[in-house]
Amino acid sequence: MNVEVLAAEGEIKPGEHWTGSLFGLTVNLDTIIGTLIAAVIVCGLGYYMARRATKGRPSGLQVAFEALTGWIQGQIRDGMGLRAPRGVVGLCITLFVFILTCNWLATLPSEHWIPPPTSDVNLVYPMALLVIIWVNVAGIRRKGAGNYFGHFTKPYAFLAPIEFITQYFSRPLSLALRLFGNIFAGGIMVAVIGLMPAYVLWAPEAAWKLFDMFIGGIQALIFTLLTLIYFTEAVGSEADEHAH
């Protein structure tokens, strides 16, 4: 009952955005501003790190970037070997760093005005779409269109529709909505905690923000890892090639 009343009062408004108009079309200004902030942070840090990148004694930031790059390169080496399409490392680095930064915007006290952009489907859909398109292009370029789409009919042709749905609907949707759902739920949790009395509010709020950071990291990792897995599946590993 209490929750219903609170909801009715408009304290918790899931999915409600601060909107504006662009070319006569509605745009979520808070998401755009959040994305821009994340983009500036990510590009700024990346540029700052890249300018000072050295083979000698790396800075902490460079070590972090190198750890990420090393992990991605290791995954690619294990999965695809030399068959890895060009640019996957860069895509995965950007995805991870950008999603992580977007997610961690949730930890700032400004969350009520500028929610993390990943809690809006308008950011996660295009990212998932980009990944799926890129994966398919890489697969077709590596195997040839006939071979690539013919793979859907193996081992049983009647399962091809399921494979098709998985490839082009379930995967992009789950990739996008997993990220969206986790971060969106984080925002709702903060709103729910915000309904508590002020003298007790800080403890669960602090605990939740820490946990939310952990979730943000995990989700960025999952998105990147799944991207790598999809690429591996599309281009095939070197072991597969030898087996054929």
Place this chain on the structure above:
Amino acid sequence: MTTEVLAQEGGETTNFLLPNFTIVVEIVIFLLVLFFFYRFVVPPLTKAMRERDEMVRKQVEERDKAVRTLHEAEERYSKSLAEARSEATTIRDEARADAQKIRDGMRAETDREVARLRAEGEAELAAQRAQTATALRAEIGGLSSGLASRVLGRQIDDGSHRATVDRFLAELEQGQAKDAEGVR
């Protein structure tokens, strides 16, 4: 119930799972970030990593080389040490042999010297003895004449009895010589 109330309060409802025009702006921003990373961030980063890998590989090679050199040097050192030890043993043995030789030589020399000194001493003693005996013989005639004069209570001519005394002494010496031979 809640949804209905919300719907009533909120007026127009939007499904938050459906994207709006924001999606275009978002993809543009993301592609710009992607381009920025491809252009400015990833190349220097991977270059630094590659160079470091290369540096580490070189260092490992150098380390291996240094380890090999160290092993060789240690082998050379042990070999030289063994050689030096064996040489030292030879030198010590030679020195001992030399010392023994010198010692033997000096001992022989000393023995010779001692023998010579003894012979000289004995010769000198014999000469002194002979000299003393001659001197005593010269005096003993007079003394015995004097003693006989006192015993007899008259003067005995030294010259006339000299031959008697000399004969007596000669017999005495002969007797002594015989005794000495008998002792031997």
